[in-house]
Every structure is written in structure tokens, then in C-alpha cells.
Amino acid sequence: MVPADMFAHLGSTIGGLMFVWAIFQQYFPYEVRRHIEKYSQRLVGYVYPYIQITFNEFTGERLMRSEAYSAIENYLSSKSSTQAKRLKADIKNNQSLVLSMDDHEEVSDEFKGVKVWWASGKNISKQQTFSYTPINDEKRYYKLNFHKGQRELIIGPYLTHVLKEGKAIRVRNRQRKLYTNNGSHWSHVVFEHPATFKTLAMEPEKKQDIIDDLMAFSKAEEFYASIGRAWKRGYLLYGPPGTGKSTMIAAMANLLGYDLYDLELTAVKDNTELRRLLIETSSKSIIVIEDIDCSLDLTGQRRKRKEKVEEDEEKDPREKLAKEERETKPSQVTLSGLLNFIDGLWSACRGERLIVFTTNYVEKLDAALIRKGRMDKHIELSYCNFESFKVLARNYLKLEAHHLFPKIRGLLEQTNMTPADVAEHLMPKSLAGVAENCLHNLIQALEQEIENGKLKAEEEGKEKNSAAEEKDQDSEASSDRK
Numbered sequence: 067m068v069p070a071d072m073f074a075h076l077g078s079t080i081g082g083l084m085f086v087w088a089i090f091q092q093y094f095p096y097e098v099r100r101h102i103e104k105y106s107q108r109l110v111g112y113v114y115p116y117i118q119i120t121f122n123e124f125t126g127e128r129l130m131r132s133e134a135y136s137a138i139e140n141y142l143s144s145k146s147s148t149q150a151k152r153l154k155a156d157i158k159n160n161q162s163l164v165l166s167m168d169d170h171e172e173v174s175d176e177f178k179g180v181k182v183w184w185a186s187g188k189n190i191s192k193q194q195t196f197s198y199t200p201i202n203d204e205k206r207y208y209k210l211n212f213h214k215g216q217r218e219l220i221i222g223p224y225l226t227h228v229l230k231e232g233k234a235i236r237v238r239n240r241q242r243k244l245y246t247n248n249g250s251h252w253s254h255v256v257f258e259h260p261a262t263f264k265t266l267a268m269e270p271e272k273k274q275d276i277i278d279d280l281m282a283f284s285k286a287e288e289f290y291a292s293i294g295r296a297w298k299r300g301y302l303l304y305g306p307p308g309t310g311k312s313t314m315i316a317a318m319a320n321l322l323g324y325d326l327y328d329l330e331l332t333a334v335k336d337n338t339e340l341r342r343l344l345i346e347t348s349s350k351s352i353i354v355i356e357d358i359d360c361s362l363d364l365t366g367q368r369r370k371r372k373e374k375v376e377e378d379e380e381k382d383p384r385e386k387l388a389k390e391e392r393e394t395k396p397s398q399v400t401l402s403g404l405l406n407f408i409d410g411l412w413s414a415c416r417g418e419r420l421i422v423f424t425t426n427y428v429e430k431l432d433a434a435l436i437r438k439g440r441m442d443k444h445i446e447l448s449y450c451n452f453e454s455f456k457v458l459a460r461n462y463l464k465l466e467a468h469h470l471f472p473k474i475r476g477l478l479e480q481t482n483m484t485p486a487d488v489a490e491h492l493m494p495k496s497l498a499g500v501a502e503n504c505l506h507n508l509i510q511a512l513e514q515e516i517e518n519g520k521l522k523a524e525e526e527g528k529e530k531n532s533a534a535e536e537k538d539q540d541s542e543a544s545s546d547r548k
């Protein structure tokens with residue numbers, strides 16, 4: 067047969083088939099057609115060894131976006147970017163580019179040595195509706211294909227794994243927020259502090275210990291549930307101003323991917339308001355109360371009460387706290403209110419919460435406030451030592467070692483300078499700032515500090531001497547009078 071004839075033949079065959087199909091559709095009763103489709107699918111089912119699950123984007127009345135669908139989308143995004151040939155790009159949360167596979171793409175995945183395939187697709191519904199706003203009538207879905215021998219593994223553990231991982235990815239990618247309370251309401255801004263534990267200047271072992279503690283906490287949901295405790299942990303950060311307390315809180319939030327709630331106690335009217343604010347905090351958050359010693363003179367309040375109620379010391383401490391609460395003015399947050407919330411309130415709330423207190427004067431704080439169980443971990447941030455200096459030099463000057471380091475080490479041991487001050491001197495003063503100049507600046511400043519320290523000590527010594535002399539003279543005079 068010549069090619070032209072062949073095409074003519076093929077054309078007429080196709081035409082014939084289409085004609086038969088049209089007749090079939092039009093004249094075969096619906097019932098018969100349905101039966102034929104049903105049995106042909108069953109027949110395919112006997113020979114075709116794969117199982118298919120469909121996850122639609124919208125479930126129910128198309129109002130709710132399926133949680134499973136978005137979890138799968140997140141889960142597949144990393145696989146799509148390496149496997150799929152056609153990708154869709156989108157910027158989510160104003161943050162990073164998120165890639166997902168385009169319609170009718172397929173990617174494979176492996177779970178415990180079993181291979182599965184994911185395909186994306188869409189149905190376009192032909193329904194005609196009239197509306198002022200255009201309705202997107204595309205219904206997207208993901209289809210999961212796997213061998214029927216693996217049914218149990220895939221439907222059980224694998225799908226659980228996909229959904230859990232997908233949700234975790236969403237949490238990691240979400241945009242985090244910094245909340246501050248404006249009276250009794252939280253308002254928020256996007257949290258984008260760049261601090262990390264890597265750039266935080268402190269002794270490496272101490273730093274690692276804190277990181278381990280945080281990571282263990284964030285993974286300990288089951289443990290906390292099993293011992294019957296609320297999933298929370300309290301940190302107390304203390305040290306002089308400029309030693310990195312606020313910086314460390316930002317680093318914690320960045321490490322764990324938590325939101326930050328900066329609670330300004332002085333702006334809270336009373337305990338009811340405090341309770342409302344705390345209940346409104348979401349899970350995966352760090353609640354920060356800065357300068358706890360300055361907030362509302364909490365310690366003073368308690369001490370005064372203590373003196374008053376000294377006589378009924380043997381009574382139940384809970385009663386004492388309640389009494390104290392009654393006695394204080396209604397327009398104030400009390401220490402007992404705060405303690406109660408830290409202790410008990412969150413048992414009723416799901417999800418993990420860190421609560422961080424900072425102070426410059428740990429010795430001023432009431433022992434009840436910082437006992438273990440309330441503040442589980444006490445972290446001291448202190449003056450800059452050589453280990454911390456090395457971190458700063460690495461951050462600011464990209465220096466690992468330098469011939470001036472030993473000298474700086476010696477000077478740091480003789481004086482107290484905060485990391486904030488050291489960092490200030492390592493800041494290049496001009497764009498062309500040379501590392502060596504910065505180090506010289508620092509050395510100068512340190513020597514100046516040491517000099518100042520000596521002068522101060524001398525003066526204090528003199529004052530002491532003269533005071534002692536005066537005292538001597540006074541006592542001599544009084545003994546003379548006698």
C-alpha cells in the first residue's frame with residue numbers, strides 16, 4: 067500500500083470508530099453503559115496491580131481548602147524541584163520562592179524501600195454559573211499510585227509521615243511574628259531579627275548546652291504528655307546590660323522557628339487582662355518578660371506582704387498568695403497572678419511554649435519566682451572573655467587568628483567589658499576599615515578601661531581611709547567626752 071492510501075484507510079477507520087462511539091453514547095441506554103464501564107474497570111482491577119488515591123484540593127462544599135492537599139503540596143515541593151520538568155513558582159508569606167509541580171507532572175518517592183508515584187492534575191468543571199467575580203472552576207488534585215502489595219504500609223505509616231512532614235515544612239517556612247502588648251491587645255510585626263546562635267558570643271560548651279536543651283524541649287511532646295506536665299519550659303537570662311540577653315532570645319526564636327511575644331507587664335492593667343493576654347498566645351511561641359525586676363516592683367510587693375503576714379506563716383502558701391492578691395490594688399498585676407499563670411494556666415492549652423525572663427539583677431528576684439520548675443534553666447550572660455571575643459572577631463572581621471589576639475586575651479582578663487562594647491570597637495569605622503585598626507582600637511579601649519578601673523579603686527581606697535579616719539576621730543572624741 068502506498069502511504070497516501072494507508073492514511074486514507076487509517077482516516078476512514080478512525081472515522082468509523084468515532085461514529086460507533088457516538089452511536090454507543092447516544093443510543094445505548096445509560097444503565098447499560100454504566101454496567102459496561104463498571105465491569106471493564108473491575109476487569110482492569112484484576113490485572114492492573116496498582117492502587118490509586120486521590121486528594122482533592124477542595125473538599126466538601128469547595129469552601130475549605132483541604133489540609134491534606136496543602137500538606138502534600140509542601141511535602142512534594144522539595145521532590146518536585148529536583149524531579150519535575152514543569153514547575154510552578156510562587157512566593158509564599160513574602161518570604162521565599164516555593165516550587166511545586168505543574169499540572170500533569172509526576173514525581174516518585176520512596177518510603178522504607180517501597181516506591182510510590184505522585185501525580186498532579188486538574189478537573190475543569192463545565193458548570194456554568196453567573197457571578198460578578200470570576201469563579202475559578204479548576205479542581206486540582208494529587209494522585210498517589212502504589213503497588214497493591216504495599217497497601218498497609220502506604221495507607222498507614224507512609225501517609226501519616228507525609229502529612230506530618232508537610233505540616234512541619236509549613237511551620238518551618240511560615241513567616242514569624244513579633245507580638246507586643248498594647249494594653250490588653252497584642253499587635254504584631256514581622257519578626258526578622260538576624261541573630262543566630264552561631265553569631266552569639268559565648269563559651270562554645272555553654273552555647274551547645276543551651277542549643278541541646280532547646281532542641282530536646284521542642285521534640286519532647288510525648289515525654290511531657292507521658293509525665294503529665296504542660297509542655298512548657300522557663301528560662302531565666304541574667305547578666306549586666308549589653309551582654310546579649312535580648313540577642314539570645316532572638317537566636318532562640320530563630321533556632322526553633324517560634325513566634326515571639328514581648329510582654330510588657332507595666333502596660334497590663336490587672337490579672338484578668340494578664341490572663342487574657344497569655345491565653346491568646348499561640349503554640350510554638352516564646353513569651354518574653356524583659357527586666358522582670360523593673361516590672362511593677364514585683365519583688366517589693368511580695369516582701370511587704372510577707373512582713374505583714376508573718377504571724378500566719380504556718381498557713382498554706384496558696385492561701386497566702388490568694389490573700390496577697392486580694393490585698394493588692396485591683397489595677398495591678400500581682401506576683402501571685404504571674405506565678406499562677408506560669409504554673410497552671412497552660413496545662414489547658416495545647417502546644418509548646420517557652421517563657422523567658424531577663425534581668426540585670428538576679429539577686430533582687432524573689433526566690434519563689436525563679437525556683438526550678440518555674441524557671442527551669444538559669445543562664446548567666448557575662449562580660450566578654452576571650453572565647454566570646456573570638457566569636458565576635460569571626461563575625462565582624464572574619465578573623466580566625468591574629469598576632470594581636472594574645473595581647474587582647476591578657477587585657478580582657480584584667481577588665482570587664484561587655485560583648486556590646488567589644489562589638490562596637492570591632493565595627494569597621496569606614497568601609498575600607500582594616501581588621502588590624504579595629505583590633506588596635508579595641509586594645510586602646512581595654513587599656514583605658516583598666517586605667518579607669520585602677521583610678522576608681524584608688525579613689526575608693528582614699529575615701530575609705532578618710533572615712534575610717536573620721537570615724538576614729540569621732541570615736542576618740544566621744545570617748546574623750548565620756
Ligand SMILES: Nc1ncnc2c1ncn2[C@@H]1O[C@H](COP(=O)(O)OP(=O)(O)OP(=O)(O)O)[C@@H](O)[C@H]1O
Pocket residue numbers: 265266267268305306307308309310311312313314426485486487489
Ligand atoms: N553575646 C553577644 N554576642 C553577640 N553580640 C552581642 C552579645 N552581647 C551583646 N551583643 C551586641 O550588643 C548589642 C546589645 O545586646 P543586647 O541587646 O542583646 O543586650 P542585653 O543583654 O539584652 O542588654 P539589656 O540588659 O540592656 O537589655 C546587640 O545588638 C548585639 O549586637
Ligand SMILES: [Mg+2]
Pocket residue numbers: 311312313356
Ligand atoms: Mg535586652
